[in-house]
Amino acid sequence: MRLYGPLFLLIATFVFPSVGSVQDDFPDGTAISLLQWKHFVPSYDEWFDRYVQDWGKANKVAVTVDRVNFVELPSSLAAEIDAGQGHTIIELPSSPASFLAGLHDLGDINAQAAAQFGARLDFCTAVSYLPDSDYFFGFVVGYGLNHGNYDIELWTEAGYPNGPATYEDLLLGGRAIYESTGIPVGIGISPEIDSEMANREVIWSFGGSVQDENGEVVFNSPATVAAVNYLAQLQNEAMTDEVFGWSGASNNQALVAGEVSFILNPDSAYRSLQKIDAAAAANIGFTPALQGPAGAFGGTHVFVSVIPSYVTDAELAAAKKFLLDYTANYADVTYNSQLFNLPCYPATVTALPDWFENDPFGSEPANKFAVLKTAIDRSVNFGFPGYSSPAIAQVYAEHIIPNVIAQVALGEASAEEAVAQAHARIEEIFADWSRRGRRP
DSSP states (O other), X not given: OOTTXXXXXXXXXXXXXXXXXXXXXXXXXXXXXXXXXXXXXXXHHHHHHHHHHHHHHHHTOEEEEEEEOGGGHHHHHHHHHHHTOOOSEEXXXXXXXXXXXXXXXXXXXXXXXXXXXXXXXXXXXXXXXXXXXXXXXXXXXXXXXXXXXXXXXXXXXXXXXXXXXXXXXXXXXXXXXXXXXXOOOBOOOSSSHHHHHHHHHHHHHTTOOSBOTTSOBOOSSHXXXXXXXXXXXXXXXXXXXXXXXXXXXXXXXXXXXXOOSEEEEOTHHHHHHXXXXXXXXXXXXXXXXXXXXXXEOBOEEEEEEEOBTTOOHXXXXXXXXXXXXXXXXXXXXXXXXXXXXXXXXXXXXXXXXXXXXXXXXXXSSTTGGGGHHHHHHTBOOTTTTSOOOHHHHHHHHTTHHHHHHHHHHTTSSOHHHHHXXXXXXXXXXXXXXXXXXXXX
C-alpha cells in the first residue's frame, strides 16, 4: 500500500490527520492567527480548517483563520505592519519582498526545512530570499502551476488536436477559432495577477525579461518589443476588448462558461467545471508552457508565508512550528486542494507522479494531468532570471507590463515607445531600492 494513496489519504484526512509532534513548551494562552486567501478549490479550505484545529489541540495553541480575496492581501499586510499588530502568519500568492522591512527573517526555519525535507525547487526560493543580504523574508512550501487549458473540440476542428504547442499555434489556431465561432482566446491584459503572469510568460519565451540574472534592468530589448507586438496582435486578431478589464477570476469564469478557447491558469477552473458538467470538463485539455522564439517558460503562483516583526516570543515560536508541521503534511495539502497546491519540496509528496498519471478526482482521461510533469520543468518565478526582489515586487504592484501591452494593442503607442517608457520607470524603481540598500 502506498503511503499516500487516495484511500489512505481519505482516512488520514477525516479520521487522524497528522499534525506534527506534540509540543509542551508553549505557555498557557499561546495563540496564533492566520490570514489567507479564499482558495479557488473550496475543498482545501474545508480541510485546512479541520487541520488547524487538530494542530492547535495537539500543541495546546489556539489557532484562528481569516480569509479575504487574494487581491486584498498586500494591503492587509501593509496595514498590519503599519499598525504594529495583526495576524501572526500571512500567506500571499505573490512575492511580498517590498514589505521585508516589517518581516521576520525566516532563515532558521528555511534551514530546518532543507534539513528535514531535502531539496526545494529553485523558483520557490527565488520569491522568498534575497541573496545580497542572505535574507529569507518568507517561507514557501507550495505553488500553483500555470499551464495551458484548452477546448479540445474547438482546437481539434482548427487542426490542433493536442492544443497549441507554440505561440505561433496560439495565434494562428486561436484566430481561426475566433473567426469561425466567435469564441476568443483568453489571455488577460489587465492589472491583475493572471494577466501579469501570462504576459511575462510570453516575454520570457520571446527572450525578454524585466531584469537579468544580476538584477540589472534589461526590459527595453528587441525581444521584449517583439513579445509586446505579438500580444497586441493576439488581442486584435483573436481576443475581445474584455481582456483589458479582467479580474483574477475572469479567465476561470470564461473557461467554465465555454466563452474562451484557451487560457493560462492552474487547474482550479477545470476543477470547478468538473463539478458543474463532467462532459464539458472532459473536453478541456492541458498543455505545458508554450514555445516561443527563445524557448518555453511557464509562470508559478508561489504561496509565500510571512511573519511580521511585531510577532514575538511564544507566538513566534508557535508560528514557526506550525509552518514546519504544515510542510511535513504537504501530501494532505496537495490532495485536498485536488492537485492545485504543488510541493516546493518534492520529497513531501511522494505520490504526486502517480496522481498525475491517474488523477484521484475522476478526470477523463485519468492521465489528463500527466502533462504537468513537463510543465514543472518549464516553470520560473516573477523576476526570472533573477530573484523576486523588492524592485521586482514594485514593478508588479504598479502593473507596468500589462499597461505597456494595452497601450500597444489599443493603438496608443508603438511597442518601441511603450517599452522604452516602461524601461525608464523600471530603472527609477530599481534605483530607488538601490538607494535604500536593497539589490537583487
